[in-house]
Amino acid sequence: MIKVEQAAKMFGSKIALDDLSFSVEAGQIVGLVGANGAGKSTMLKAMAGLLHLDRGKITIDGKSPCRSTRERLAFLPDLDAWYPWMKLSDIMRYMQDLYPDWDGKKADHLLDYLHLKRDSLIKVASKGTRAKIKLLLVLSRQAKYLLLDEPFSGIDPFAREQIAHAIMEDFLEEEQTILIATHEVSEVEALLDEILFLDDGKLLLKGNVETLKLAESKSLLEILKEVYHHARL
Ligand SMILES: Nc1ncnc2c1ncn2[C@@H]1O[C@H](COP(=O)(O)OP(=O)(O)OP(=O)(O)O)[C@@H](O)[C@H]1O
Numbered sequence: 612m613i614k615v616e617q618a619a620k621m622f623g624s625k626i627a628l629d630d631l632s633f634s635v636e637a638g639q640i641v642g643l644v645g646a647n648g649a650g651k652s653t654m655l656k657a658m659a660g661l662l663h664l665d666r667g668k669i670t671i672d673g674k675s676p677c678r679s680t681r682e683r684l685a686f687l688p689d690l691d692a693w694y695p696w697m698k699l700s701d702i703m704r705y706m707q708d709l710y711p712d713w714d715g716k717k718a719d720h721l722l723d724y725l726h727l728k729r730d731s732l733i734k735v736a737s738k739g740t741r742a743k744i745k746l747l748l749v750l751s752r753q754a755k756y757l758l759l760d761e762p763f764s765g766i767d768p769f770a771r772e773q774i775a776h777a778i779m780e781d782f783l784e785e786e787q788t789i790l791i792a793t794h795e796v797s798e799v800e801a802l803l804d805e806i807l808f809l810d811d812g813k814l815l816l817k818g819n820v821e822t823l824k825l826a827e828s829k830s831l832l833e834i835l836k837e838v839y840h841h842a843r844l
Pocket residue numbers: 622623625626627645646647648649650651652653654794
C-alpha cells in the first residue's frame with residue numbers, strides 16, 4: 612500500500628502540495644487528476660523518492676521512499692532526461708541492467724504491439740513515439756507500483772483508447788498498482804478504479820469511480836467540474 616500523510620511541499624512561495632493525505636491499495640488503477648499546476652507531478656516525484664517533502668510522510672509498503680522502495684516502483688517522468696543520441700535499444704539495455712525486474716519478453720511484445728522500432732533515435736522520435744516508448748519502459752518492469760505521468764499525451768486520439776485498454780487488459784499484472792497522473796479525465800475514466808482529484812495542491816475529492824458515478828448519475832468529468840467550481844466559490 613502507498614500511504615500519504617499530510618504531505619506538504621512548497622517551491623518558493625508556491626504551494627505545490629497542501630496537506631495531502633490518502634492511501635492507494637494494491638492492485639488498483641488510480642487516476643491522479645487535476646488541472647495544470649495542481650501538484651500531480653510533484654506528488655509522483657515525492658513517491659518515487661525524487662524530491663523531499665517539506666512536511667508529512669509517504670510510505671510504500673511501510674517504508675519511506677528509498678533505494679529499496681525504488682526497486683518496487685516504476686516511474687518514468689520525462690523522456691527528455693535521456694541522452695538524445697540514444698536509441699530505444701540502448702535505453703532498453705540500460706533498463707535491463709539497472710532493474711532486475713525487467714521483463715525482456717514483455718518488452719518485445721510491447722515493441723510489436725506499439726509498432727516501435729529498436730533503432731528509433733530519441734532525438735528524432737515524434738511526441739507520440741516518445742509517449743509509446745515511455746509506456747514500454749514502464750510496463751516492461753514487473754514492479755509492484757507503476758507511476759505514470761501523462762502517459763497518453765502525444766498519442767493520437769485514434770490510437771489512444773485502443774492502446775490504453777489493451778495495455779491494462781494484456782500488459783498489466785493483476786497485483787500491479789498503477790497511478791496515472793493526467794488532466795484528461797475522459798481518456799482514463801474507463802480504466803480507473805479510484806480517483807484522486809487535486810487542485811492547487813489540495814485533495815478535493817477521493818473515491819471509487821463507479822460509486823461516485825452511480826451516486827451522482829453523472830459522468831466523472833461532470834462530477835469533477837462541479838467539485839472544482841464549488842471549491843472556487
Ligand atoms: N522545480 C520546481 N520549481 C518551482 N516550482 C515548481 C517546481 N516544480 C513544480 N513547481 C510548481 O509547483 C506547482 C505544481 O506543479 P506540478 O508540476 O506538480 O503540477 P502538475 O499538476 O503536474 O501540472 P501539469 O499538469 O501542468 O504537469 C506548479 O505551480 C509548478 O509551477
